[in-house]
Amino acid sequence: AQSVAQPExxxxxxxxxxxxxxxxxSVSGNPYxxxxxxxxxxxxxxxxxxxxxxxxxxxxxxFEAEFNxxxxxxxxxxxxxxxxxxALYFCAVRDSGNTGKLIFGQxxxxxxxP
Amino acid sequence: DGxxxxxxxxxxxxxxxxxxxxxxxxxxxxxxYWYRQDPGQGLRLIYYSQIVNDFxxxxxxxxxxxxxxxKESFPLTVTSAxxxxxxxxxxxxxxxxxxxxxxxxxxxxxxTVV
Numbered sequence: 001a002q003s004v005a006q007p008e009x010x011x012x013x014x015x016x017x018x019x020x021x022x023x024x025x026s027v028s029g030n031p032y033x034x035x036x037x038x039x040x041x042x043x044x045x046x047x048x049x050x051x052x053x054x055x056x057x058x059x060x061x062x063f064e065a066e067f068n069x070x071x072x073x074x075x076x077x078x079x080x081x082x083x084x085x086x087a088l089y090f091c092a093v094r095d096s097g098n099t100g101k102l103i104f105g106q107x108x109x110x111x112x113x114p
Numbered sequence: 115d116g117x118x119x120x121x122x123x124x125x126x127x128x129x130x131x132x133x134x135x136x137x138x139x140x141x142x143x144x145x146x147y148w149y150r151q152d153p154g155q156g157l158r159l160i161y162y163s164q165i166v167n168d169f170x171x172x173x174x175x176x177x178x179x180x181x182x183x184x185k186e187s188f189p190l191t192v193t194s195a196x197x198x199x200x201x202x203x204x205x206x207x208x209x210x211x212x213x214x215x216x217x218x219x220x221x222x223x224x225x226t227v228v
Binding site: 032043051104 | 118120147154155156159170204206214215216217218219222224
């Protein structure tokens with residue numbers, strides 16, 4: 001069965017420092033991986049995705065993610081965190097069956113302190 | 115503007131009452147999805163539809179019903195059989211073909227049992 005794990009419920013960083021939000025996955029076949037961000041009381045906003053090609057994927061708002069096949073990881077990164085980056089982040093993998101659905105991790109709350 | 119519109123934003127349900135959440139998209143997407151979000155549990159798929167007049171149960175379909183009479187509309191009815199309906203409900207859509215296609219989300223609807 002396909003699954004996604006986000007091992008940290010919360011990540012705390014100081015503004016201006018680099019941030020990493022971790023994600024590992026388990027899939028059969030090629031992984032199609034996504035990151036979304038959710039602000040309080042809002043829907044999910046798409047940040048970036050990995051389909052194929054370069055292992056470093058660049059996305060919205062200065063975020064990037066590194067795909068590592070040997071470690072089955074897809075960690076979200078940003079070189080310099082902003083207080084406005086504080087939100088709930090979800091990693092997801094696309095179902096390889098016919099549903100097309102996303103399978104989500106539990107989410108990681110990012111807290112950036114001034 | 116193109117996007118996914120969910121309404122109402124807040125809805126209250128009395129015991130034994132059915133309620134319907136609206137979801138409309140003008141992105142010309144074939145596939146539409148309903149997810150439920152509970153704190154600490156990530157997002158779980160309720161129903162999905164890949165084409166008009168066809169829909170499939172997701173992981174937690176009991177107590178819910180949907181229809182897909184038009185490409186742009188995918189309403190969700192929370193029936194009285196759903197014993198714990200208080201949650202945040204998210205509608206999403208994507209083009210049908212291609213596992214790498216991005217799924218986009220609406221702003222969500224809060225349902226509370228009173």
